[in-house]
Amino acid sequence: MKKSVLNVAKLEAAASKLRAIGHPMRIAIIDMLNDEPQMNVTKIYKGLGIEQASASHHLNILKTKGVLISKRDGKKILYSIKNAALSEIIDCINRCSDY
Amino acid sequence: MKKSVLNVAKLEAAASKLRAIGHPMRIAIIDMLNDEPQMNVTKIYKGLGIEQASASHHLNILKTKGVLISKRDGKKILYSIKNAALSEIIDCINRCSDY
């Protein structure tokens, strides 16, 4: 099992997912979805007090990077966390606040 | 214990740490330090095949954000991971590669 030469694609994939979560509003979205596992866009952007378009952009990033999934429910789109491990990361990071 | 209103400072702190790790070369650095817990800058930048200045920048980011610590050893500066939990995050992210 070699590991010495660095696999840039794999590193970029991991980095990309970390950057997806690495934004205050996106962490806030994940937090909200931790409390309430399925939320629509309106509830999210009003809950955060941001523009609808801004929430939509953030949600798209989180979905594209595999953090969230979405499904339509009538007029609404319900978002939820794809992999529970990802919300543990937030906890982990917070636990590391050691200065 | 209130949690409804979002604590932007705390969110930004967590996001900032995630972004610190969210770069291919910086993940590679953490990986290297997982194998060999103390490394100097020269060994790191040659191992990664990047510029010395680039490595220095990345190391500074990781140090500033509390991911790494450094100590001088003669002419060299030895870097190491500050909190082991942070390297678990990488594993965690990689485990989430589920497409």
Next chain:
DNA sequence: TTAATACATGCATATATTTGAATATACTAT
């Protein structure tokens, strides 16, 4: 089919991050 609601997308601008070349600083040995 029209109107209203719920989201998404395109675009422009603003801001942040990355990179490398050049240069500066710190330490060691002579």
Next chain:
DNA sequence: ATAGTATATTCAAATATATGCATGTATTAA
């Protein structure tokens, strides 16, 4: 003091990311 080694810093250019406005699309109800 000087030279060599190891690392940091500064700066500019390139690239990436964020934000908001305007507009587009999908769904429902009348």
